[in-house]
Amino acid sequence: MKNLFGKSWLVMVYVFLYIPIVTLVVYSFNASPLVTVWTEFTFKWYAALAHDEEVIAGLILSLKVALLSGLLSVVFGTLTAFALVRYGRFRGSTFLASMANAPLVMPEVIVGLSLLLMLVSIQRWLGFPERGLITILLGHALVGTAYAAVVVMARLREFDTRLEEAAMDLGCKPLQVFTLVTLPLIAPSLLSAFLLTFTLSFDDVVLSAFLSGPGATTLPIVIFSRARLGLSPSINAVAAMTIAVVSVAVIASSIYQARAERRRQREMSEAYAQGG
Amino acid sequence: MIVKLLPRLRRSCTGSRLVIGLPMIWLFLLAAAPLLIVLNYSLAEMDVASVNSLWQWADQALTVKLNFSNYLFLSEDPLYFKTYLSSLKYAAITTLWCLLLGYPFAYFMARSPAHLRPLLLMLVMLPFWTSFLLRIYAWKTLLTGNGLVNNSLMALGLIDAPLHMMNTPFSLTIGMVYAYLPFMILPLYANLVKLDLSLLEAAADLGASPWKTFWLVTVPLSRRGIIAGSLLVFIPAVGEYVIPELLGGPDTLMIGRVLWDEFFSNNDWPMASAVTVVMILLILVPMALFNKYHDDTVGEKV
Amino acid sequence: MTVAKDVTVTEDLLRIEGLTKTYDGAVRAVDNVSLTVSKGEIFALLGSSGCGKSTLLRMLAGFETPTSGKIYLSGQDITDLPPYQRPINMMFQSYALFPHLNVWDNVAFGLRRDGMAKDELTERVESQLKLVQLTKFAKRKPHQLSGGQQQRVALARSLAKRPKLLLLDEPLGALDKKLRESTQFELVNIIEEVGVTCVMVTHDQEEAMTMASRIAVMSEGYFLQIGTPDEVYETPNSRLVADFIGNVNIFEGEVVEDEPDHVTIRCPECLHYVGHGITGTAGMEVGVALRPEKIQLSQAQPDKPHNWCAGVVTDIAYFGSHTTYHLKLDSGMVLKVQQANLRRNCDQDLTWGDRTFAHWRRDVMVVLTQ
Numbered sequence: 045m046k047n048l049f050g051k052s053w054l055v056m057v058y059v060f061l062y063i064p065i066v067t068l069v070v071y072s073f074n075a076s077p078l079v080t081v082w083t084e085f086t087f088k089w090y091a092a093l094a095h096d097e098e099v100i101a102g103l104i105l106s107l108k109v110a111l112l113s114g115l116l117s118v119v120f121g122t123l124t125a126f127a128l129v130r131y132g133r134f135r136g137s138t139f140l141a142s143m144a145n146a147p148l149v150m151p152e153v154i155v156g157l158s159l160l161l162m163l164v165s166i167q168r169w170l171g172f173p174e175r176g177l178i179t180i181l182l183g184h185a186l187v188g189t190a191y192a193a194v195v196v197m198a199r200l201r202e203f204d205t206r207l208e209e210a211a212m213d214l215g216c217k218p219l220q221v222f223t224l225v226t227l228p229l230i231a232p233s234l235l236s237a238f239l240l241t242f243t244l245s246f247d248d249v250v251l252s253a254f255l256s257g258p259g260a261t262t263l264p265i266v267i268f269s270r271a272r273l274g275l276s277p278s279i280n281a282v283a284a285m286t287i288a289v290v291s292v293a294v295i296a297s298s299i300y301q302a303r304a305e306r307r308r309q310r311e312m313s314e315a316y317a318q319g320g
Numbered sequence: 321m322i323v324k325l326l327p328r329l330r331r332s333c334t335g336s337r338l339v340i341g342l343p344m345i346w347l348f349l350l351a352a353a354p355l356l357i358v359l360n361y362s363l364a365e366m367d368v369a370s371v372n373s374l375w376q377w378a379d380q381a382l383t384v385k386l387n388f389s390n391y392l393f394l395s396e397d398p399l400y401f402k403t404y405l406s407s408l409k410y411a412a413i414t415t416l417w418c419l420l421l422g423y424p425f426a427y428f429m430a431r432s433p434a435h436l437r438p439l440l441l442m443l444v445m446l447p448f449w450t451s452f453l454l455r456i457y458a459w460k461t462l463l464t465g466n467g468l469v470n471n472s473l474m475a476l477g478l479i480d481a482p483l484h485m486m487n488t489p490f491s492l493t494i495g496m497v498y499a500y501l502p503f504m505i506l507p508l509y510a511n512l513v514k515l516d517l518s519l520l521e522a523a524a525d526l527g528a529s530p531w532k533t534f535w536l537v538t539v540p541l542s543r544r545g546i547i548a549g550s551l552l553v554f555i556p557a558v559g560e561y562v563i564p565e566l567l568g569g570p571d572t573l574m575i576g577r578v579l580w581d582e583f584f585s586n587n588d589w590p591m592a593s594a595v596t597v598v599m600i601l602l603i604l605v606p607m608a609l610f611n612k613y614h615d616d617t618v619g620e621k622v
Numbered sequence: 623m624t625v626a627k628d629v630t631v632t633e634d635l636l637r638i639e640g641l642t643k644t645y646d647g648a649v650r651a652v653d654n655v656s657l658t659v660s661k662g663e664i665f666a667l668l669g670s671s672g673c674g675k676s677t678l679l680r681m682l683a684g685f686e687t688p689t690s691g692k693i694y695l696s697g698q699d700i701t702d703l704p705p706y707q708r709p710i711n712m713m714f715q716s717y718a719l720f721p722h723l724n725v726w727d728n729v730a731f732g733l734r735r736d737g738m739a740k741d742e743l744t745e746r747v748e749s750q751l752k753l754v755q756l757t758k759f760a761k762r763k764p765h766q767l768s769g770g771q772q773q774r775v776a777l778a779r780s781l782a783k784r785p786k787l788l789l790l791d792e793p794l795g796a797l798d799k800k801l802r803e804s805t806q807f808e809l810v811n812i813i814e815e816v817g818v819t820c821v822m823v824t825h826d827q828e829e830a831m832t833m834a835s836r837i838a839v840m841s842e843g844y845f846l847q848i849g850t851p852d853e854v855y856e857t858p859n860s861r862l863v864a865d866f867i868g869n870v871n872i873f874e875g876e877v878v879e880d881e882p883d884h885v886t887i888r889c890p891e892c893l894h895y896v897g898h899g900i901t902g903t904a905g906m907e908v909g910v911a912l913r914p915e916k917i918q919l920s921q922a923q924p925d926k927p928h929n930w931c932a933g934v935v936t937d938i939a940y941f942g943s944h945t946t947y948h949l950k951l952d953s954g955m956v957l958k959v960q961q962a963n964l965r966r967n968c969d970q971d972l973t974w975g976d977r978t979f980a981h982w983r984r985d986v987m988v989v990l991t992q
Contacts, residue, residue: 050428054440057425061447061501064458067468071461080467124343131340140340143347145611149552151559151603153576154596157583158354161361161593186350189343209685210718212705214732214783218335228722247451249562254583264453271457271566275464283454290449298442311766318768 065287072280080275089281096278102263109177109262110246113184117241118234120185121192128193129200147190156254159183163255175257183251188241195240199233243290355600362593363387390594399573400595404602406573410489411557414496418504418553419546421497426508426545427538430515441509448502456495456566463491463567487569495567496557504549511545512538544613551610555603575599634658634694635819636682636787641691643677651677653843654691659787659836664813664820666834668827670866674843675823676791682821683712683789695786706735711785715792717776719764725751725775726760732783750778753812770801777809781816788813790822794829806832827867831855839863856913860992864911869946871917871957872990873910880904885989886928890953895928897984902991909990914946914960916986919972920979930981933957935972947972949980 072090076083093099124144128137147155163179166172173179203226211225212218249264256265263282270276363386376383394400429440447455462468463485470482485491515538523533539546561576568574575595582592636659643652652674659665667675680686682693684705693701700708711732719728730747738746751757754774764772773796780788793809794802810833813820824830830837831851839846839854847854847863858864861872875889880903887894887910894910902908924930933949936956942963949957959980972978 050424050431053424054428054432057421057501058443060421060498061444063468064455064462064498065447065450067462068454068458078466080461080464080471120343120346123339124347127340127343131336134340136340136344140344140347142611143351144343145614146351146607149555149603149607149610151556151561151576151599153559153561153579154358154599155354157579157592157596158358159350161589162349162354162357165357182350186347189347189350204716204718206714206716206718207720209683209705210712210714210720211731212685213683213710213712214779215706215735217704217706220735225720243449247453249453264451267453267457268562271453271460275461279454279457280461283451283457286454287450291446294442294446294449298438302438308765311763315766315768315771 068280068283069287072277072284074277074280077277078275089277090285092278093281093285098261098266099263099278099282102261102266105177105260106246106263109181109184109252110242112181113188113245114238114242116181116185117188117192117245118238120189121194121237121241122196122234124189124193125196125200129197144190144193147187148194152187152248152250153254155187156183156251159186159251160254175255176260179255179257180252180260180262183255184241184245184248187248187251188244191244192237192241195233195237196230199230203230358593358596360593361590362390362597364590364593365389387590390591391598393591394594394598400578403573403575403578404598407558407575408602410492410496410572410574411554411560413493414500414557415504415550415554417493417497418501419550422501422504422549423508423546426505426512429505429509430512437513444502444505444509452499453562456499456563459491459495459498459567460486463494487567487572489568489572492564492568492572492574495563496560499563500553500557503552507548507552508542508545511542511548515541547609547613551606551613555606555610558603559599635661635663635696636821637694637697638682639692639694641678641681641693642689643674643681643686644689650843652681652688655843655845657838657845657848659819659821661819662817663836664810664822664834666830666837667821667823667840668825668830668837668866669840670825672842673840675825675840678840679712679789679791679821679823682787683710684708709783709786710789711780711783711787712789712791713776713780713793715795717764717772717796719772719775719779721764724761724763725756725767728764728775729779729782731779736783746782750782753781753816754778769796770805773797773805777812781812781818785818788818788820790820792824792826793822793833794826795824802829809833831867839866841866857988858911858990861909861911861990862992864988864990869914869958869960871912871914871955873912873955875908875910877902877904877906877908880906884984887989891951891955891957892931893928894987895984896987896989900989900991902989906991911988911990912982912986914958915944915962917957917959917980917982919947919959919961920981923979924981926981929984930979931957932977932979935974935976935978938972938974949978 071080071082073085073087074080074082075086075088124140127134128141128144131137159182160175160179163173163175163182167174173182207225207229208221211221216224247264248262249268252262252265253268256262267279267282270279365387376385429437429444432440460467464470465482465484465486469485470479473479474482519537519541520533523537524530528536559576559579560574561580564572564574564577565580568577579592579595579599582588582595636657638655638657640654640656641652642650642654644650655678657665667678669675677686681688684700684703688701691701692699695709700710720731723731726747729750730743733743733746748757751760754777756771756774756778759767759771759775764775767775773793794805797805806829822830822834831854834851836848836850837854838848841862846866847859849857854863855867858867858870864870864872873887873889873891873894875887875894877885877900878888878893879886880900882899884898885896885900885902887896887908889910896910900908923932931951933951935947936950937946937948939946944960944962947959947961949959951957957980
């Protein structure tokens with residue numbers, strides 16, 4: 045009885061989560077410009093995308109920003125994670141922790157507005173940076189740092205520091221310890237952090253809107269302005285492509301992870317059985 | 321208790337100074353300093369607004385001119401008060417619904433067979449990785465006059481004329497719950513999956529029915545997850561902009577939209593700043609709570 | 623013409639002088655200890671958890687800095703050297719094998735840091751693997767090995783650089799009982815074959831006594847006694863040490879006769895006649911330590927004035943190879959007696975409630991003044 049209830053609840057919520065996604069994809073093949081009234085199956089909206097300069101420019105900019113933002117976020121997120129996990133309580137550690145936590149929950153409008161005001165002030169003072177790619181990048185990197193820190197901290201907390209001691213015992217200087225032992229072992233979580241922050245940046249609307257300048261329009265901003273005006277099949281087409289790419293990536297990585305884990309378990313039980 | 325696992329590294333001052341110093345500077349510049357500047361702006365006048373407009377150094381005296389007109393306006397205009405209240409209300413409703421839908425979901429996911437869990441988790445994460453904006457847009461297509469929901473209901477004969485669902489509190493709530501549901505599920509799941517089953521067995525052994533065990537053992541033990549998930553939903557929901565803009569209507573007052581309009585439409589930066597400061601004050605307590613209960617096991621699930 | 627070097631030539635490989643480690647200004651984990659270890663010795667630090675033995679070991683390795691005191695290795699002051707500059711290697715309790723490297727690379731890790739030439743390195747790694755009989759497993763990763771195999775890799779890795787001093791942190795702690803016994807001998811054999819000086823840390827007395835040539839019994843940061851296993855067991859210098867190692871009965875009494883060749887001590891339970899002199903005087907209050915296995919039981923009252931007492935059997939524990947009896951004496955003290963089961967079914971000789979006599983020789987007791 046409980047099983048049935050549980051299973052149906054799971055299914056119900058999954059349906060709730062996926063119906064919008066499925067409809068997006070389905071209607072991207074709808075010939076009618078009135079998105080929801082089905083006329084016939086077509087690829088024309090996808091073809092139109094290829095000529096849609098606004099979308100293409102936005103895509104390129106979004107990719108650039110996302111890539112750079114991901115890199116910056118991982119670097120600073122990892123530094124933050126190390127500072128908070130390895131150094132215990134130092135002067136300013138609560139301050140650092142709060143600043144690293146805040147962007148996780150703070151409404152984006154607050155982050156966007158405050159960051160913009162500051163960057164404008166700096167611009168008036170130093171003459172740079174101009175509002176555009178750099179400013180958007182800084183905003184995304186801030187939020188990304190917070191997320192990356194969370195991911196890396198989780199990994200660091202379960203990291204066996206005796207491995208680092210063993211490395212030092214065997215002759216590694218502190219920097220070598222990091223590059224030869226710590227880094228290879230936390231690499232998977234660094235990759236996760238990168239993918240997470242990349243996606244967040246690629247997706248972001250509010251920060252980009254506040255921090256963009258002339259000529260710096262990211263893909264989400266393009267989509268958002270069109271969506272405000274009403275329904276548009278071009279959005280469906282973009283959506284379907286994004287969903288396809290993301291789905292393939294997520295499914296592939298899940299399968300890979302599951303396989304690797306299974307193999308590992310098998311090897312461990314074989315070793316145990318051999319004994320000695 | 322100080323965790324000093326590598327005391328030798330602490331000795332190398334440059335190493336630890338860098339590791340602590342760099343992120344401190346980065347985060348101070350991007351997270352802390354901007355908030356101070358917002359405060360500054362909020363106390364300025366619209367046309368002369370700049371960082372320096374408050375401070376004047378003359379005759380070896382520093383005069384600070386604080387203009388509270390923005391705040392006075394905020395407190396006098398009933399619309400702002402109503403909007404703040406409304407934002408809190410919608411955020412609370414969203415959190416509640418997310419909890420009602422998400423807790424059983426996370427519970428059943430955590431109790432499902434171990435080999436299924438990665439798959440179930442992946443299916444929850446997939447929408448999360450897909451663009452948030454696009455999924456909200458999808459609800460527009462679903463809820464409009466001739467959208468999927470109306471068409472299906474009419475086809476089933478349940479209604480005669482299309483329901484007006486778009487740009488209402490209903491569409492806003494659905495959109496908010498939809499968007500924030502994964503943020504509630506993940507911390508709850510992370511917490512529930514670690515639950516020691518032998519505790520439940522012990523409760524049963526001592527005579528508790530499954531229902532009682534749930535309320536007396538499981539729920540209290542998942543308290544941290546509930547709080548973390550709720551705050552992870554509530555706080556950003558208060559200042560949400562995109563969803564009210566796309567799915568909400570004139571009836572749905574949300575402070576995020578007000579801020580946006582003050583900034584982009586009216587170009588009134590000091591006013592927008594004042595709105596922001598008050599918003600920050602509103603969420604200060606929840607944010608402090610979040611800091612306290614922040615469970616970083618969510619990071620593992622990613 | 624050579625300039626005389628100011629170097630203290632010593633046979634001691636390791637010399638610790640007044641080493642102290644204080645935490646937060648109050649907690650003294652290691653309290654002013656001094657110690658010398660000769661070349662080729664296997665030296666054990668024995669104590670229960672919290673006694674400071676692990677802290678001391680970590681200071682030798684370089685992971686903790688002493689609050690005061692000095693460490694000398696072959697006469698050279700290494701107190702301030704970081705771990706990667708000390709000719710000391712450690713085998714960790716949890717092995718600490720690098721999970722992302724295979725067995726070969728784990729063993730070669732330290733050699734590579736030294737910049738050893740490729741041919742020499744290959745030869746050295748291979749000889750190490752041969753030493754621990756893991757040549758066939760060279761390409762495996764740690765998670766593909768059993769616990770015992772992992773330990774051998776850890777050992778091979780810690781010996782690869784031919785350190786002057788090898789540190790062992792609870793070497794048998796992670797193994798189950800059967801494996802522990804066989805590994806004990808294997809480990810000692812390898813260490814002696816290689817000829818490396820060794821300091822080990824353990825809370826297990828058996829481990830210390832079987833493996834080490836000298837033991838330091840440690841408690842609350844300082845050494846209670848240092849000596850060979852035999853010395854520490856048979857001639858403990860205090861009640862603490864006597865009680866810590868193995869089982870012991872301690873009688874409290876007063877010296878009645880104090881002669882150069884014997885002493886008599888009166889206790890509530892009995893009269894002890896100890897067959898050797900002690901540094902003390904008549905009238906002194908002392909303790910007499912008597913090991914359970916040195917006591918014999920008999921049905922008839924022994925025909926001598928000293929070194930026997932009578933009691934009632936209150937507890938019997940059968941261990942297979944021996945049996946332990948608890949005898950409640952007339953004074954109220956409970957005497958622990960251990961008898962080897964020389965025949966089958968000899969545990970049926972005595973049962974609960976039986977009254978019996980315990981007696982012992984005059985040369986098996988230790989008089990304790992502390």
